[in-house]
Amino acid sequence: MPEVTAISKFACPACGAEAVWTPSKKALVCPYCSTVSPAELKADGTLVEENDLVTALRAIPDDQRGWAAERKTVKCQSCHAISVFDEKRVAQRCDFCGSPSIIAMEDVGTPIRPGSQLPFKVPETQVREDIRRWYGSHFWAPNKLGEKALTDTLHGMYLPYWTFDAHAECPWEAEAGHYYYTTNSKGERTRHTRWEYASGHVSTDFDDVLVPASKGVHTKLLEELQPFPTTSDLLPYDPGYLSGWVVEQYQIDLIQGAQDSRQRMDDLLRAQCVAQIPGDTHRNLRISPDYSAQTFKHILLPVWLLSYTYGTKNYQVAVNGSTGKITGEYPLSWVKITIAIIIALIILIAIAAAQN
Known part of the structure; x- marks a missing residue:
């Protein structure tokens, strides 16, 4: 499964030759071994390559893991978010919940x-x-x-x-249901369903x-x-x-x-x-x-x-x-909610009194 890069050439995952975009297949096709690699063609002509899911679920190559740059990783002990940022930055609080309980993480199990x-x-x-x-x-x-x-x-x-x-x-x-109606001697209609x-x-x-x-x-x-x-x-x-x-x-x-x-x-x-x-x-x-x-x-x-x-x-x-x-x-403002409930009750009492 070829690495997604910011260059215009894509290697065939089977033989390593350069694959080319084939409009009829909407994919990258190797001209030598005919291997098809799904991809998206953007309006400006650049490609963002799709990865085969079945192959990926078996194994992701090491060269497709990590961030391709020096990054620092910390984990919040409160919300458990894992943040990654520039190596020189010093984090004092979690960017997601504001908690100061963050710890540095080693890149064990490098991400895709x-x-x-x-x-x-x-x-x-x-x-x-x-x-x-x-x-x-x-x-x-x-x-x-x-x-x-x-x-x-x-x-x-x-x-x-x-x-x-x-x-x-x-x-x-x-089972498809079709409605039909019957009318009794009093003129009352009843709906039935035919399945x-x-x-x-x-x-x-x-x-x-x-x-x-x-x-x-x-x-x-x-x-x-x-x-x-x-x-x-x-x-x-x-x-x-x-x-x-x-x-x-x-x-x-x-x-x-x-x-x-x-x-x-x-x-x-x-x-x-x-x-x-x-x-x-x-x-x-x-x-x-x-x-x-x-x-x-x-x-x-x-x-x-x-x-x-x-x-x-x-x-x-x-x-x-x-x-x-x-x-x-x-x-929520419980003051506003309480006032709204009281007003609703007053209206209901007034309607009931008027009907009596």
């Missing part, structure tokens, strides 16, 4: 090297202004949230993700199914940050792009990521199968997906992360470093 990354597009000044507005946009949050929350802990970082591609052939079977066997077949391609590999940012926030323009704007990995930035080392490994992606693909297939079922409702849907041409990429995506404290509790706000989309956690 990223194949590509998405550069930051949204500047820090804009992010800080957006977060200030975000503080004031939540009615149920305390009025003084923007004043009391600690806003000096904004960090730009690259988070690890896996992307997976696959082709799926999926036969399905189900009948149904079957079909879905054929589809999955492209860049995104699976977060971070544990430093809360899962719900990672899902809400999407979408990222992963296919269109990815650049081949270059350690120079990471200079001055914090990078989180993945803690959802390739095996876990592949399992997660399979579940996501199964769910999407199930929805496509449901769309094919005739009638008004269905039951007992059974799908039998068969996956082929499975490839993956390990990529780094840009996120601005703010960890703030309100009262005694820590919260996170995350901003998509490419699109500017913002999502976050915030405390």
Whole structure:
């Protein structure tokens, strides 16, 4: 499995000769032994190579591990995030939760090297202004949230993700339900369901199914940050792009990521199968997906992360470093909630009294 580099030549994984891009196959094809290596062709003509998933799950070569640059790695004892940054930097607190309980780690079990990354597009000044507005946009949050929350802990970082591609052939079977109605002697209509066997077949391609590999940012926030323009704007990995930035080392490994992606693909297939079922409702849907041409990429995506404290509790706000989309956690004002409940009760009592 060839190393993903920032150069335009790609070696054949079978014989070592230079593979060439073949539009008809949408892949790199060796002109000597005909070995096919999946890849993505970007608009500017550069390639971001896909890696065969089955081969990778067996073994990742040592020359595709590590960061290709001197980096320092620490692990937070509080949130368990693993941060990677420039060797000369001295870290005193965790960039993800603000805890001072961080310890240095040796590179035991060197991680798979990223194949590509998405550069930051949204500047820090804009992010800080957006977060200030975000503080004031939540009615149920305390009025003084923007004043009391600690806003000096904004960090730009690259988070690890896996992307997976696959082709799926999926036969399905189900019972399709068709509604019909009867009317009794009183003119009352009753709905019934007539069930009948149904079957079909879905054929589809999955492209860049995104699976977060971070544990430093809360899962719900990672899902809400999407979408990222992963296919269109990815650049081949270059350690120079990471200079001055914090990078989180993945803690959802390739095996876990592949399992997660399979579940996501199964769910999407199930929805496509449901769309094919005739009638008004269905039951007992059974799908039998068969996956082929499975490839993956390990990529780094840009996120601005703010960890703030309100009262005694820590919260996170995350901003998509490419699109500017913002999502976050915030405390609830129990004063506002209590007043709302009292007002609702007064209204209900007034309505009940009026009816009597």
